[in-house]
Structure formats: structure tokens, C-alpha cells
Amino acid sequence: MxxxxxxxxxxxxxxxxxxxxxxxxxxxxxxxxxxxxxxxxxxxxxxxxxxxxxxxxxxxxxxxxxxxxxxxxxxxxxxxxxxxxxxxxxxxxxxxxxxxxxxxxxxxxxxxxxxxxxxxxxxxxxxxxxxxxxxxxxxxxxxxxxxxxxxxxxxxxxxxxxxxxxxxxxxxxxxxxxxxxxQRPAGFRWEALALGGCTLLGGLMVSQAGLGGDASWYRATFFFFPLAVWAALRFSPRGVAFVILLFTLCSVWSAEVGLGLSSESTVVAEARVRTLLLLQLAITVNATTGLLLAAVSAGRRDATRQVELLATAVRGLNEGVVINEVTPEGPRVVFANEAFRAMVDLEQEALLRRSPLEHMGDMDPETRQRLEAALREATPFRGQVLLKHRAGSRVHSEVQVSPVRDAGGAVTHLVSIHRDVSATQELSARLMAAERVAAVGTLAAGVGHEIQNPLAYLELNLTGATRSLGKGRAGAAEALSHLLDAQEGAERIRLIVEDLRKFSREGSDGRERVDLREVAAPALRMVRHALRDRAKLVEDYSAIPPVLGSGARLGQVLLNLLVNAVQAVPPGQAEQHTVRIRTLTAPDGQAQLEVSDTGRGIAPEVLPHIFEPFFTTKSHEEGTGLGLSICQQIVRAHGGEILVRSEPGQGSVFTILLPAAPPELPRAAEPAHRPVEQAASPARPARRGRILIVDDEPRLAQSMRLLLAPNHDVVTTTRGSEALEWVASGQRFDLVVCDLQMPGTTGMDIYDWLREQAPELARRLVFMSGGAFTPAASAFIRSVPNQVLEKPVRPEVLLATIDAALEPAPAGT
Missing domain, CATH: 1.10.1760 (Arp2/3 complex 21 kDa subunit ARPC3)
Structure with a gap:
């Protein structure tokens, strides 16, 4: 006890x-x-x-x-x-x-x-x-x-x-x-009995050696050491201790019986005792050595058990674990657990002795540069990277690289822990898209009003043009005036639709040089009508450096901040309140954008929580509590920060700070594809060509045919399968204008078929899209080099694109 x-x-x-x-x-x-x-x-x-x-x-x-x-x-x-x-x-x-x-x-x-x-x-x-x-x-x-x-x-x-x-x-x-x-260790019963028997036998041998004279004692003590080693390796310190005790008792007993210490004179007894003392001293030295060996063996067993436990835990982790050895040529993989091998779909043999960079996919240059520097200099790293799956897909991974040092402080290994966040990334993207739609939905009435005005204007002018044409030559000039006015109304509707598309588009994460003042224009058009009866809008633009990022994502941040500013101001007091958008260059050279209002402000106890997910003081009809959280996430992903200051009754000021883009945009940072907004007219008229138009909307295909017919030979179809049959039968076309998403055979199917059967014509294919509404369509647009025109397409843009695509004249197909 x-x-x-x-x-x-x-x-x-x-x-x-x-x-x-x-x-x-x-x-x-x-x-x-x-x-x-x-x-x-x-x-x-x-x-x-x-x-x-x-x-x-x-x-x-x-x-x-x-x-x-x-x-x-x-x-x-x-x-x-x-x-x-x-x-x-x-x-x-x-x-x-x-x-x-x-x-x-x-x-x-x-x-x-x-x-x-x-x-x-x-x-x-x-x-x-x-x-x-x-x-x-x-x-x-x-x-x-x-x-x-x-x-x-x-x-x-x-x-x-x-x-x-x-x-x-x-x-x-x-x-x-x-x-x-x-507690006695389980098992080893027969071995323990054998050890005990050998110890007794060794003691008897010592006893017999003692009868042979003093010199024989020292030789006899060597019988003990193998027994101590046996006990140390197989029975831990407990076994050694009892072997020592048993062997010592045998030695002492044999000394008493064999040497007869108690029956000798004092002088002889002292000599014999010195002999016994030397014998016991030798046994003690051997015993200490045995105990040390047992301690080392026990420590090794504990270390082995811990290593096995660690290895089992690492193998069973859901996170991918990769251990890299630091070599003069750079880190080389020496271990990868099952979770990581499943993330890249490779066997252990395909990973060993390879550089960890070989398994990384495409990522933005800044992240790749930081990762390469961390691996090269053996320093910690934390960030999100892309892994290459053997099937060709990409795996989003949050990785943390930690150096492992030896006793001298030198880094010998790097341990990388990967967490598959592909599902989280997809969910985050969907939440962002939902929040964009929610922000636009908040302004749905105003957007509808903005569309209704030019739509009514368009209908009235078309009706007027029809009546004027009924008057014959006398009404031609009047009809032309009506048509020009109708064209202006259609352009206004196109701009509104384009703004809606920008704030609801998925997959627009390509990094490019973005001017925040250009991002502000469509966001302001979205909120202008909702703001009319609440506050005056003040635009204060100063010189600002461009930033490297996604215009759609930054537009979502700005739209959300503007919606919050609109909701913070009570209706009916437009002359008393102001919503201001301001751009300037921060003292440290960063791009700074501010959205301020003179509304009700934010209470001090609420202010620390406004960026928390699902935290909101609004009703369910006004907000989800995700807007500011997503805004912060987007801004941080761009390497910036979002700040807020507010006082109750005095309004709020939200400040976005973003690092300036490098003077020369890295090639890898350019977006894989950007839809064409405007194409320059060729310096000289293009040659006449035979053009195939494929669109499931008959009236749109007919309208394009009428537009192009004066300069080109045009063939139209509403089915992609029919277009492929014509090409397969040997009909020659110089250019194909094709809708991206159609029922049945899509524009993506047509492109894949042409790339195999008529690669020259595949390069002369121009897509039209009303929006890539599926992840597959978004990925396709980013991967192909062909032009993509977004509907509704302005006539001059369509004509210029076709003329540019026909120069120089292609070989016959």
C-alpha cells in the first residue's frame, strides 16, 4: 500500500x-x-x-x-x-x-x-x-x-x-x-521455470568452483552474466532482480557451506570474507549491468510500442499524411498513409522517393511560390493546394507542412498533413452562389422595375415602327427612328441581364487584374433603384491600383455591402441620408474601397460577431447571416482584409483593403478563358464564307441568318445531331456558330466530335452561351481556346467576331 x-x-x-x-x-x-x-x-x-x-x-x-x-x-x-x-x-x-x-x-x-x-x-x-x-x-x-x-x-x-x-x-x-x-507478465511460464533452473544450476557451479580455491570464484561469476542478459531481454527488470537474488543466495549459501567461514580463525576468516566480498562485488557489478540492460530493453519495447501505435494511428487517420526526407536534391517522399494514397489514387511504390511537388496540381502562383520555398528551405507552410488525381481530376487539400529536427536542431524530415476539402470547397462555392442570388433577390423588385421600363419602351417603339411601315415610303424615316429607339431599349435590357449574370455566375474564380472602380459600376446599377427613396448615392473615385483577383467574387462583396447599406437606412428619408462608395490608395500602397452609410449603425455588443456565419440581426426575409462571413472569406482569399467601424445612430463604414497586383501579371494568373465582350472590326472586309449556325432557338437562328446573309452563305439547324450528319456527309463549312447548351447533342459534344473528325473546323467554332449553368459547362469554357459570345449578342460584335475568325482563309474541310 x-x-x-x-x-x-x-x-x-x-x-x-x-x-x-x-x-x-x-x-x-x-x-x-x-x-x-x-x-x-x-x-x-x-x-x-x-x-x-x-x-x-x-x-x-x-x-x-x-x-x-x-x-x-x-x-x-x-x-x-x-x-x-x-x-x-x-x-x-x-x-x-x-x-x-x-x-x-x-x-x-x-x-x-x-x-x-x-x-x-x-x-x-x-x-x-x-x-x-x-x-x-x-x-x-x-x-x-x-x-x-x-x-x-x-x-x-x-x-x-x-x-x-x-x-x-x-x-x-x-x-x-x-x-x-x-504484475507478472503473461505467458513465458515454461521459460521462467527454465531460467530459474539454470540460475540454481549456475549457483551450484559457483559453489563447486569455490571448493576448488579462491581463483576459481572469479571464473565462476561469469556464469551469472548470460542469465542476467536472458532475464533482461525476456522478463524485464523483474526477471533480472529475481535472478540476481536467487544467484546471490546460492553464492552466499555455497560460501558458507563450502568455505566454512564461521569455523575458521579470525585471520583466516578475514581472508575468506575478502574472497566472498570480491565474489559478491562481481555479482553486484553484473547485476547492475543486467538491470541497465533490462531498463534499456524496457525502454526500447516502450518506444517500439509507441512507434507502432503512432504508425497505426497515422495509417488510420482520415487526413492524408506524407513524410518527406530532406535531401540535397530536395524533399523526397518516404511514407504516405492510405488516406493520402486514396486522395491521389496512387500506390506506395509510385510515391516513394518522388518530390512532393510532382503530386501538386495547378494553383495560383503566389501559393505555389510559397510552397516551393517552404519545401526548399524546410520551413513550415500552411495553405490550400490542389492535388492531382490519377484520373485527371483535382482534389482541394488544406495542407500543413511541419519540419522534424534531430537532436542537433537540423531538419531531417518534413511532415505534410493533407485534409480533403473538396466537398467543403464545393459547398462554399454553392453558398457563395446562393448568397449572390439572395443579394440579387433582395433587389428583385427594383431589378424588375429597371427591366420593365426599357421593355415598355422597346414594345412601344416596335409598335410604332410597325405602324410607320404600314404607311409605305412616307413612314420609312419615322419607322427607322422608332427602330433606333427600340435598339437603345434592348441594349439597356442587355446590360441589366449582364449584371444579373455577373452576380449569379458560378466558376468565375480566374485571377486577373481588376479595377475596383469597374467592379462598382454593375453593383451600383443593381442597387440604384432600391436606394432612390432611402438615401442619396455619392460616388467618390480616386486613383487606385489594380488588384489580382476575381472580378465576379469582388463584385459579390461590393454588392453585399451595398445591400446592407440600403437596408441600414430607413425608407422615406432620402434627403437626410447618404450612401457613399469611395476608392483610394491606402498609405501602404494597397487598394482601398469604402462603403459607408448614415443609417442606424451597429451596437457595440453586436459588432464583434457580424462576420460569424449565420449571425444576423435581420429577419429571415432580409438576410441569412452568411453575407458578411462570405465577404470576409472572399477578401481574405484575395490576401486582403475587411474592416468595419460603426456607432449606433451614426452609420457604418466598411473598408476593404487589397494588395496591389504586380506590375506584370504572371502568365499563370491569367484566366483560362474570358468571354468576348467586344471584337474589333478587321482592317479590310473578310472573304465570303459558308457558315453553319446551330441553336435550339429557331427565331434566334433565323435572326442571325438574316444578319449574316448579305455577306455570307448561311445554313441553320436547331439540332446538333443534324449538324454533325452534314459535316460527316462531306458538306463544307468555313465556320460554325454553335449554342453551348442544347437538348440532346450539346455544343460541347459537337466540339469533341469535330476535334476528332475535323480538327481544322473545330478551331473555327464560335460558341454562344446564355450562361454556363453546370460545373461541366463552366469547366469546358475554361479549357477550350475558342471564342464564347454571351447572349444577347450585339450585332456588331457577332459580325466582327465572324470576320476575324475567317481571316486568314482556312484550308478546305
Missing amino acids: TIPGRERIAWAATARGIVTMLALAVVYWLVGKAGLVFSIGAFNVSPVWPASGVALAALLMLGVSYWPGIFFGGLVLCLGMGNPPLASLGSALGGTLEPVLGALLLKRWGFSARLERVQDVVALSVGAALGSSLVGASAATVSLVLWGGLEWTDVAKTIQVWWLGDGIGIAVVTPALLLLRQ
């Missing part, structure tokens, strides 16, 4: 504690009587003293407060040997001081009774077996000199015998008693 802390002193003072002390005194006295068998001289100094090992083990297990039991047991033992009272008292005090000092030293050094660490074996051997036993032997010898009649000339010899005898007792008996309480 082990009693912790200060409770041991109180426990020792109880009746049960006193009984335990008395029992300890009796045990110490009995073991001491057994040790006196080997005593020499008039003062009964023994070269083998197992009582010291019993005393130290007792104080380590029970607590130092039980020292009175050791003292009384030693005092009774000394008085029983006929020593003077004061000498007996001094010997008892020395015998008590020895285990007390040893126990205190071991406790201070963090000693563990399991003896499974090298420092524990060293502490027991040096601190207790050599250190404290020397103190106890010296104190007891001095008391014999002062009150027992021991001559000063015999002090050194007496201390030596006493010291080594006590040290042997601690080294041999204490480990056995401490480890006796530990």
Missing part, C-alpha cells in the same frame, strides 16, 4: 501505522540476524548485509515516516550482539540514516520503482547502493570508535567491509522487493 504526500506522517501515527512499524522492526531484526552469519571480528561487521536492502525498499514503499521501525529493529539487533549501549545506539542511527537518506535522494531524483529507465537504475546503484550506504557505514563505524572500543587503525577496513556489505544488500535485495509488487 502506497500512501501519498503528507498523509504518510499522520498514517504512521495511527494504531495501524504503529503495528506496521513494529512489524518492520521485526523483519529488519530477522534479516539482520541472517546477515550476521557472515560477520567477522569482535564487532560483527558483515560483508553481506541484506537488511539494508529491506530497509530501503520498506521506506520507498511505505514512506520515510516509518524510519522508527528500522531504528528499533537495528537497536535491538545491536544490543543483542553485546555492543555497548551508546555504540549500539550509534550503529542503529547509522543503519537508519542510510535508507532514509537513500529514499529521500531517490524521491528527489524522480525515481520509479519499476526500474524501466536507465536513470532509475543509475540512481539506485550510485545514489543509494554507493552513496547512502557509505554515509551509514561511516556513521556506524565512528560510533564504534567512540563508544565501542574499535581502534582508529581499523576504521578504514571496517568502513570498507561495512560499506560494501550494505551496498550489496541494496543492489541485490531492494530491486527484488520493489518489483515483487508489480
Whole structure:
């Protein structure tokens, strides 16, 4: 039973504690009587003293407060040997001081009774077996000199015998008693019996060697070491301790029987005791070595178990783990767990000794540069990267690279932990798209009003043109005026539709140089009508550096901030409130955009939470609580930050800071494809060509035919399959204008077929799209080099695009 802390002193003072002390005194006295068998001289100094090992083990297990039991047991033992009272008292005090000092030293050094660490074996051997036993032997010898009649000339010899005898007792008996309480390892029963039998046999061999003369003792001690190694490797420190104890008992017994120490004269007995002392000293050295080997073996087993546990945990992690060895050529993969191999769909052999960069997909130049620098310089890295799947797809991964250093501080390995965030990325993209649609939906009434005005204007002018044409030549000029006005109304509708498309388009994450003032124009058109009866709109544009980013994403941020500003201002007080949009260059060179209002402001207790997802003070009809969170996410993804300051009743100011784009846009940062907004007219008229128009909307196809017919030969169809049949049958076309998304055979199918069967015509294919509404269509637009015209297409843009595509004249197909 082990009693912790200060409770041991109180426990020792109880009746049960006193009984335990008395029992300890009796045990110490009995073991001491057994040790006196080997005593020499008039003062009964023994070269083998197992009582010291019993005393130290007792104080380590029970607590130092039980020292009175050791003292009384030693005092009774000394008085029983006929020593003077004061000498007996001094010997008892020395015998008590020895285990007390040893126990205190071991406790201070963090000693563990399991003896499974090298420092524990060293502490027991040096601190207790050599250190404290020397103190106890010296104190007891001095008391014999002062009150027992021991001559000063015999002090050194007496201390030596006493010291080594006590040290042997601690080294041999204490480990056995401490480890006796530990749980016996399962299995090894027959092996344990075999070890015990070999130990007894070794002891008998030592006994027989002892009968052959003093020199045979030293050779016989070598029988012990293989047994200690066996016990250390197979049975931990517990096995070594009991082998030591058993072998020592056999040696002591054989010495008593074989040498007859008790029957010799004093001179002969002293010579024989020195022989026994040397034998026990050799066994003690071997025992200490065995315990050290057992501690090292136990530590190795623990380390192996920890490594196996770590390896099992790493293999079973859902996150991908890659361990890279740092070499002069750069990091090389030495391990990849199953989760990472599943992310890239590669076997271990295909990953080993390869650079980790070989498994990375396309990413923005800044992130790739940071990652390459971290791998090259063996420094930490954290960010989002793209991994290449063997099937050709891309896996979004959040990666954290951490260096592993050796004892000297040098980096030897890099550990990369990958977390597949593809699903999260897709969900985030959908949330962003939903928030864009929600922002536009908030302004739906105003957008509808903006469309209704030019639509009514368009209808009235078309009706007027029809009536004017009914008048014959006299109404031609009037009809032309009506048609021009109708064209202006159609252009206004086209711009509104284009703004709606910008704020609801998916997949527009390409990085390019963006002027925030250009992003502001469509956002302001979206909110202008909703703002009319709430506040005056003030536009304050100053010089601002371009930024590297996605215009659609930054437009979403600006639209959301403008919607919030509109909602913060009460209706009906337009002359009293202002919504201001301002651009300028920040003092540190960053692009700065501010959206401010003079509305109700934000309460101080609410302000710290406004960027938290789903936090909102609006009603469910006005907001979802995602807008500002997504805005912050977009701005941070662009390397910037969004700040806010607000006071209740004084309005709010939201500030966006974005780093300026580099002077020369890196080639990899350019968007893979950007739809054509305007094409320049060729310097000279293009040649006449045969053009195939494929669109599932018959009226649109007919309108384009009428537009192109004066300059080109035009063939139209509403089915993609029919167009492919015409090309397959040998009909020649110089150019194909094709809708991207159609029922049945899509424009993407037509392109894939032409690329295989008529590659020259595939290069002369111009797409038209009302919006890439599927991820596949968005990815297709980014991957092909062909022009993409967004509906509604202005006539001059269509004509210029076709003329440019027909120059130079292609070879016949």
C-alpha cells in the first residue's frame, strides 16, 4: 500500500501505522540476524548485509515516516550482539540514516520503482547502493570508535567491509522487493521455470568452483552474466532482480557451506570474507549491468510500442499524411498513409522517393511560390493546394507542412498533413452562389422595375415602327427612328441581364487584374433603384491600383455591402441620408474601397460577431447571416482584409483593403478563358464564307441568318445531331456558330466530335452561351481556346467576331 504526500506522517501515527512499524522492526531484526552469519571480528561487521536492502525498499514503499521501525529493529539487533549501549545506539542511527537518506535522494531524483529507465537504475546503484550506504557505514563505524572500543587503525577496513556489505544488500535485495509488487507478465511460464533452473544450476557451479580455491570464484561469476542478459531481454527488470537474488543466495549459501567461514580463525576468516566480498562485488557489478540492460530493453519495447501505435494511428487517420526526407536534391517522399494514397489514387511504390511537388496540381502562383520555398528551405507552410488525381481530376487539400529536427536542431524530415476539402470547397462555392442570388433577390423588385421600363419602351417603339411601315415610303424615316429607339431599349435590357449574370455566375474564380472602380459600376446599377427613396448615392473615385483577383467574387462583396447599406437606412428619408462608395490608395500602397452609410449603425455588443456565419440581426426575409462571413472569406482569399467601424445612430463604414497586383501579371494568373465582350472590326472586309449556325432557338437562328446573309452563305439547324450528319456527309463549312447548351447533342459534344473528325473546323467554332449553368459547362469554357459570345449578342460584335475568325482563309474541310 502506497500512501501519498503528507498523509504518510499522520498514517504512521495511527494504531495501524504503529503495528506496521513494529512489524518492520521485526523483519529488519530477522534479516539482520541472517546477515550476521557472515560477520567477522569482535564487532560483527558483515560483508553481506541484506537488511539494508529491506530497509530501503520498506521506506520507498511505505514512506520515510516509518524510519522508527528500522531504528528499533537495528537497536535491538545491536544490543543483542553485546555492543555497548551508546555504540549500539550509534550503529542503529547509522543503519537508519542510510535508507532514509537513500529514499529521500531517490524521491528527489524522480525515481520509479519499476526500474524501466536507465536513470532509475543509475540512481539506485550510485545514489543509494554507493552513496547512502557509505554515509551509514561511516556513521556506524565512528560510533564504534567512540563508544565501542574499535581502534582508529581499523576504521578504514571496517568502513570498507561495512560499506560494501550494505551496498550489496541494496543492489541485490531492494530491486527484488520493489518489483515483487508489480504484475507478472503473461505467458513465458515454461521459460521462467527454465531460467530459474539454470540460475540454481549456475549457483551450484559457483559453489563447486569455490571448493576448488579462491581463483576459481572469479571464473565462476561469469556464469551469472548470460542469465542476467536472458532475464533482461525476456522478463524485464523483474526477471533480472529475481535472478540476481536467487544467484546471490546460492553464492552466499555455497560460501558458507563450502568455505566454512564461521569455523575458521579470525585471520583466516578475514581472508575468506575478502574472497566472498570480491565474489559478491562481481555479482553486484553484473547485476547492475543486467538491470541497465533490462531498463534499456524496457525502454526500447516502450518506444517500439509507441512507434507502432503512432504508425497505426497515422495509417488510420482520415487526413492524408506524407513524410518527406530532406535531401540535397530536395524533399523526397518516404511514407504516405492510405488516406493520402486514396486522395491521389496512387500506390506506395509510385510515391516513394518522388518530390512532393510532382503530386501538386495547378494553383495560383503566389501559393505555389510559397510552397516551393517552404519545401526548399524546410520551413513550415500552411495553405490550400490542389492535388492531382490519377484520373485527371483535382482534389482541394488544406495542407500543413511541419519540419522534424534531430537532436542537433537540423531538419531531417518534413511532415505534410493533407485534409480533403473538396466537398467543403464545393459547398462554399454553392453558398457563395446562393448568397449572390439572395443579394440579387433582395433587389428583385427594383431589378424588375429597371427591366420593365426599357421593355415598355422597346414594345412601344416596335409598335410604332410597325405602324410607320404600314404607311409605305412616307413612314420609312419615322419607322427607322422608332427602330433606333427600340435598339437603345434592348441594349439597356442587355446590360441589366449582364449584371444579373455577373452576380449569379458560378466558376468565375480566374485571377486577373481588376479595377475596383469597374467592379462598382454593375453593383451600383443593381442597387440604384432600391436606394432612390432611402438615401442619396455619392460616388467618390480616386486613383487606385489594380488588384489580382476575381472580378465576379469582388463584385459579390461590393454588392453585399451595398445591400446592407440600403437596408441600414430607413425608407422615406432620402434627403437626410447618404450612401457613399469611395476608392483610394491606402498609405501602404494597397487598394482601398469604402462603403459607408448614415443609417442606424451597429451596437457595440453586436459588432464583434457580424462576420460569424449565420449571425444576423435581420429577419429571415432580409438576410441569412452568411453575407458578411462570405465577404470576409472572399477578401481574405484575395490576401486582403475587411474592416468595419460603426456607432449606433451614426452609420457604418466598411473598408476593404487589397494588395496591389504586380506590375506584370504572371502568365499563370491569367484566366483560362474570358468571354468576348467586344471584337474589333478587321482592317479590310473578310472573304465570303459558308457558315453553319446551330441553336435550339429557331427565331434566334433565323435572326442571325438574316444578319449574316448579305455577306455570307448561311445554313441553320436547331439540332446538333443534324449538324454533325452534314459535316460527316462531306458538306463544307468555313465556320460554325454553335449554342453551348442544347437538348440532346450539346455544343460541347459537337466540339469533341469535330476535334476528332475535323480538327481544322473545330478551331473555327464560335460558341454562344446564355450562361454556363453546370460545373461541366463552366469547366469546358475554361479549357477550350475558342471564342464564347454571351447572349444577347450585339450585332456588331457577332459580325466582327465572324470576320476575324475567317481571316486568314482556312484550308478546305
